[in-house]
Amino acid sequence: MKKDVILSLRNITKRFGALVALDDVSLDLYRNEVLALVGDNGAGKSTLIKIISGALIQNKGEIYLNGKKVDFATPVEAKRAGIETVYQDLALVDTLNVANNLFLGREEQVSLLGGTFKFLKHRLMEKKAQEILDTLGIKIPNIREQVKYLSGGQRQSVAVAKAAAFGKNIIILDEPTAALAVKEVGHILDLVKKCKQKGISIIIITHNLEHAFMVADRFAVLRVGKKVGERIAKDTDIDEIVKLITGGTFVVSKKGERKIKADSM
Amino acid sequence: MEDIKKNIAELNKNWGPQISLTIALAALIILFSSTSPFFFTTGNFANIGLYMTILGVMAAGCTVALIVGMLDVSQYSILALVGAASIMLDRAGVHMGLVLVFALASGAILGAVNGFVVTVLKVHPIIGTISTGMVFRGFTYMLTASRTLSLNPDTRGTYYAIGRGSLWGIPYSFFIMLGVYLIIHVTLKHTKFGRYLFAVGGNSNASFLAGISLRKIRFGALMISGVTGGIGAFLLLSQVGSLQPNVGEAALLNVIAAVLLGGISLSGGSGKLTGTILGVMVLVVIQNGMTILGIQTFWQMIVRGSIIIIAVFINVMRGGGFKY
Numbered sequence: 001m002k003k004d005v006i007l008s009l010r011n012i013t014k015r016f017g018a019l020v021a022l023d024d025v026s027l028d029l030y031r032n033e034v035l036a037l038v039g040d041n042g043a044g045k046s047t048l049i050k051i052i053s054g055a056l057i058q059n060k061g062e063i064y065l066n067g068k069k070v071d072f073a074t075p076v077e078a079k080r081a082g083i084e085t086v087y088q089d090l091a092l093v094d095t096l097n098v099a100n101n102l103f104l105g106r107e108e109q110v111s112l113l114g115g116t117f118k119f120l121k122h123r124l125m126e127k128k129a130q131e132i133l134d135t136l137g138i139k140i141p142n143i144r145e146q147v148k149y150l151s152g153g154q155r156q157s158v159a160v161a162k163a164a165a166f167g168k169n170i171i172i173l174d175e176p177t178a179a180l181a182v183k184e185v186g187h188i189l190d191l192v193k194k195c196k197q198k199g200i201s202i203i204i205i206t207h208n209l210e211h212a213f214m215v216a217d218r219f220a221v222l223r224v225g226k227k228v229g230e231r232i233a234k235d236t237d238i239d240e241i242v243k244l245i246t247g248g249t250f251v252v253s254k255k256g257e258r259k260i261k262a263d264s265m
Numbered sequence: 266m267e268d269i270k271k272n273i274a275e276l277n278k279n280w281g282p283q284i285s286l287t288i289a290l291a292a293l294i295i296l297f298s299s300t301s302p303f304f305f306t307t308g309n310f311a312n313i314g315l316y317m318t319i320l321g322v323m324a325a326g327c328t329v330a331l332i333v334g335m336l337d338v339s340q341y342s343i344l345a346l347v348g349a350a351s352i353m354l355d356r357a358g359v360h361m362g363l364v365l366v367f368a369l370a371s372g373a374i375l376g377a378v379n380g381f382v383v384t385v386l387k388v389h390p391i392i393g394t395i396s397t398g399m400v401f402r403g404f405t406y407m408l409t410a411s412r413t414l415s416l417n418p419d420t421r422g423t424y425y426a427i428g429r430g431s432l433w434g435i436p437y438s439f440f441i442m443l444g445v446y447l448i449i450h451v452t453l454k455h456t457k458f459g460r461y462l463f464a465v466g467g468n469s470n471a472s473f474l475a476g477i478s479l480r481k482i483r484f485g486a487l488m489i490s491g492v493t494g495g496i497g498a499f500l501l502l503s504q505v506g507s508l509q510p511n512v513g514e515a516a517l518l519n520v521i522a523a524v525l526l527g528g529i530s531l532s533g534g535s536g537k538l539t540g541t542i543l544g545v546m547v548l549v550v551i552q553n554g555m556t557i558l559g560i561q562t563f564w565q566m567i568v569r570g571s572i573i574i575i576a577v578f579i580n581v582m583r584g585g586g587f588k589y
Contacts, residue, residue, distance in 0.1 A: 055474075076476035090474060095467035095534030096460075104464055105475030107457050119455045149278075 004031040005067075006201050007052070007083075007170055012061035014047050021047040022058070023225040029170065034192060034202045036212040036233075039222035040245055045205050048222070049172050052203070053085035054078035065169065076105075084167030088175045091159035094148035098140055099129035101147055102162050132165045133158075136194055153184025157191060164195045171195060172203045177211045189215050209238050221245055282528025282579075286543035290550060297554035304557050311434055315504065317549040318438040319344075319497045321542060322445050324523045326493025328541045329449060331524060333486040334466040334533025335383065335390035339398035340520055341513030343375045343494030345405040348501055348508040352414040355502075361423050368499040369492055375401060376491020380484035394487075405510045415507040428503025438500050445496060449489070450538050462486055467534025522569060523548045525576040548572070 007029040014022040022044045029035055039045050050056040052063065054072030063070050065081055072078040075085070092101045103125045109118040129143050138157045140150070147155055156176055163171040173192070177185045192215045195202055206212050212219070219231045221244040229244040276284070298305035323340045330337040350371060351364050359367075375397075382393040416424055430437045453459035464472040465482045473479055501508065527544025529536040551572070555565050 074476075075474050079476065085474075087474065090468070090470045093464045093467040093471050093534065096463055100460065100464075104460075104472070105477060107460060109457060118457065119451075120457060120460060122455075 005029070006031045006065070008064040008067075009048075009052070010062045010064070012048070012051060012058045012063075014044075014051060014056065014058050020225050022051075024061075025222070025225075025227045026061075027220055027227060027230075029201050029203060030218075031201055032196060032199050033217040034196055034204060034215050036216035036219045037203055037205045037222065038207075038209065038212060038219060038241060038245060042224065043222040043245075044225045045222055046174065049085065049174060049203065049205060052078070052170075053083055053172055055085075079166070082168030083170045083172065084163035085172040086156075086159045086163045086174060086176060088178060091162070092147045092155060095146055097146050098133075098143040098150070098158055099126045101158060102129045102132060102165065106166065132161055136161050136164060136191060138191070151184065152180050153187055156180060156184070156188055160188065160191050160195070164191075164198065164200060167200060170201045170203065172205075174205050175207065176204065177206060177208060185211060209241055212241075213238065223247055282540045283537070283543055286527065286540070286547055290543065290547050293547065293550050293554060297550070297557065301554070301557045304554060307434060309553070309557070311431065311436060313549055313553050314439045315429075315436045316553065317545050318436070318442040319500050319504075320519055320523060320549065321442045321545045322500065323493045323497045323520045324527075324541050324545050325446055325449050325538060326490035327520045327524045328527075328529050328536050328538060329453070329462065330390075330486045330490040331529050331531065332453070332462045332466045332533060332536045333483055334469075335483065335486065336521065336531075337379065337394045337487060337490040338391065338517065338521070339375075339379060339394040339401060340490060340494040340497070341517055342398035342401035342405070343372055343491050344497045344501065345508070345510060345512050346375065346401045346408070347371050347495045348498035348512065349405050349408045349414060349510065351498060351502060352416055352508055353408065355420055355424075356414075356417045358417075361420065365499055368495040370495075372492040372495020372498070373488050374491070375494070376488035377484065379491060380487040383487060384480040384483045402510075402514070409508075409510040411510055413507055413509045416502060421506050424503040424506060428500065428505075438504060441496070441500065445493065446538055446542065452489075453538070458482070458485060463534055465533075518573060519548065519569070522573045522576065525573060525580060528580065530580060531577070544576075 005028045009025060009027045012022050012025045013020070025044070025048065027048075037045050037048065047056060051058050054075045054077050057071075057073065063072075065083075070081060072081070078085070093104065096104065108121040108124050108128075110121050111118050126143060133140055133143070136157075138154075138161055140154055140158065147158065150158070160171075160173065160176060163173070176188050176192070180188065189211060192202060192204065196215075204212065204215065213233060216233045218233055219229075219236065219241055220227060221229045221231075221241060223245060228247070231240065231244075294305070303309060323344070327337055327340060347368050351368050354364050354367060355361070379394055379397050382388050382397055383390050386393075388396070415421075427437050432440070453462065461472065461477050461482045462485075464475070464477060465479055469479055472482075498508075501512070523544040524541055525531070525544070526547055527537075527540035527542070529540055529544075548569075551568065552565065555568065
């Protein structure tokens with residue numbers, strides 16, 4: 001059975017001056033899968049998702065969405081194409097409430113006097129916001145609460161919910177479990193699974209491979225700007241992924257700790 | 266008991282500054298009433314009501330700029346330049362209605378100059394508006410040849426009818442101020458532009474990623490701030506009938522003092538007009554009371570400066586320090 005490719009990156013190269021952040025990376029994302037994009041700091045993960053989400057433009061290479069070539073000049077264009085990205089720390093406005101955040105940039109308005117005056121439809125947006133949270137099983141005591149008074153996990157849930165509600169095709173999550181309490185991590189990972197059940201394709205970036213293995217169907221590993229491997233989650237394990245990430249092998253130290261021995265590169 | 270505690274915390278979170286300002290206002294009124302027989306009189310209250318209108322209108326504009334995280338220090342210079350030009354138009358025989366339109370439009374244009382400096386030339390708002398303020402003030406001195414200008418004696422009456430007239434003892438100017446607050450309130454709470462003012466002030470990166478044009482929002486906020494300077498100019502003319510080119514130079518920080526006193530955060534993203542108007546009232550009552558009690562100007566300056574520091578300190582304690 002041939003899987004349905006929703007997003008296809010072909011030979012993406014991105015340079016920052018002399019630095020080659022991404023070197024000829026090709027990657028496919030299948031419909032309705034969770035792809036974990038992993039790699040060390042500086043491997044090019046963030047650069048790659050920024051290119052997919054329109055925040056950066058590649059120097060070389062093409063992006064195909066549902067088989068059609070796309071060029072996103074701004075994040076807004078990527079959003080219009082149904083690609084939503086949840087950036088670390090950049091997803092929400094602290095001083096706006098939950099409902100306002102969910103509809104930020106997509107406010108519903110009522111026109112008066114033939115469009116001379118336009119006013120926000122508070123009630124409608126609050127009702128829809130509550131529905132969005134309910135469908136994903138997210139419990140926020142009061143959607144009129146400013147986001148700054150929510151816990152880290154609640155904030156992240158709201159950010160993911162926003163992406164899930166409006167990302168028709170793909171949602172990209174940048175370190176969604178970083179800086180969360182253990183219990184909250186479970187909620188977020190459940191949320192990722194729920195989004196997948198809704199038929200959305202998800203790219204998740206994380207440093208925590210255990211979290212990645214809990215949700216990912218497939219892994220793509222980047223190392224210093226190159227894609228060094230792709231693995232099906234159920235056919236691989238943490239050790240192999242770590243090896244791919246670091247280019248080294250595990251050795252067990254005298255104290256029984258697992259340490260990484262780097263290859264001579 | 267837990268419930269009561271929770272409710273009080275909730276109340277403090279949402280309305281803390283408003284509650285403390287109302288208490289402060291009541292305390293000040295009691296203090297001044299008990300120390301001077303001239304304070305608690307309808308005449309003096311009408312006086313306070315009139316005096317607070319110019320400050321109040323500009324403070325509303327200043328609040329809009331602060332919500333986006335920008336301080337506009339050029340408002341009094343805008344008032345001076347617009348005021349001087351308006352008087353010259355009046356003396357050239359232009360009808361008062363047109364002078365009003367001119368005041369609003371030129372306030373907006375000078376606000377747009379601020380917008381250009383801050384969003385296109387990317388000069389930090391404080392530095393930018395101090396500098397444009399200096400430029401506007403320079404033009405004011407040039408236009409007036411450093412002299413006090415007065416309205417044409419033949420038309421002065423029509424201005425005074427607005428500036429000094431009142432309904433049920435309440436000055437018309439006070440109603441104009443309320444109108445400005447109503448319009449800005451509706452803009453802040455019920456329009457997309459208003460929502461985006463809070464969004465950009467709260468998290469400009471997230472707003473940009475949501476597809477909001479940061480430049481448009483910041484530009485718009487500074488234009489509103491400028492328009493309130495223009496309205497201030499018109500109110501001044503209709504109340505006083507003349508304009509000194511150095512008007513407001515000594516009062517430069519009054520607007521900002523009032524707004525900060527009202528609990529508007531310097532870090533952007535939040536602010537309530539109820540706080541602003543209460544801040545204005547407290548400041549004006551303090552000034553009025555001190556003047557009635559015959560307290561000398563230098564003491565008044567010391568008090569005003571201290572108020573700003575205390576207001577900002579309380580603001581920082583509530584988690585609203587400066588952020589750029």
